[in-house]
Amino acid sequence: MLTFVLKISTMDYINLLNKRYATKAMNGKVVPQEKIDDILEAIRLAPTSSGLQPFEVFVITDKEVKSKIKEIAWNQSQVTSCSHLLVFAAWDHYTEDRINHMFDLTNEIRGFKNKG
Numbered sequence: 001m002l003t004f005v006l007k008i009s010t011m012d013y014i015n016l017l018n019k020r021y022a023t024k025a026m027n028g029k030v031v032p033q034e035k036i037d038d039i040l041e042a043i044r045l046a047p048t049s050s051g052l053q054p055f056e057v058f059v060i061t062d063k064e065v066k067s068k069i070k071e072i073a074w075n076q077s078q079v080t081s082c083s084h085l086l087v088f089a090a091w092d093h094y095t096e097d098r099i100n101h102m103f104d105l106t107n108e109i110r111g112f113k114n115k116g
């Protein structure tokens with residue numbers, strides 16, 4: 001659950017984006033679980049075409065699993081030096097049933113109904 005209320009101007013937001021950077025070197029600290037939960041919630045709420053969310057996210061903390069992934073990820077050090085590795089697994093096949101299931105789930109959660 002996101003626990004803050006964003007009260008910033010568009011300019012403040014642009015300024016924040018100007019300071020944003022992609023971290024490639026870690027400081028050895030473990031990212032607190034609350035932050036991971038917030039990131040996962042932000043991913044869950046991200047726009048994905050009517051909430052289709054055609055991917056799954058794996059949160060990997062196991063050292064051995066991270067090492068195996070590193071081997072097939074051009075040996076990039078950040079794969080093992082991070083505390084949590086988030087792997088986005090995109091759907092590899094789309095079927096009518098699968099898409100309908102996601103739309104039905106969204107309707108159920110949001111209390112919507114399909115039109116006619």
Ligand SMILES: Cc1cc2nc3c(=O)[nH]c(=O)nc-3n(C[C@H](O)[C@H](O)[C@H](O)COP(=O)(O)O)c2cc1C
Pocket residue numbers: 020021022024076078
């Ligand atoms: C097609 C593509 C492939 C990427 N592959 C990697 C990668 O293998 N390792 C990595 O650390 N970042 C990878 N990135 C992330 C970029 O290096 C960069 O961190 C990210 O796009 C954020 O941009 P920034 O450099 O402006 O912060 C990739 C980005 C894109 C678009």
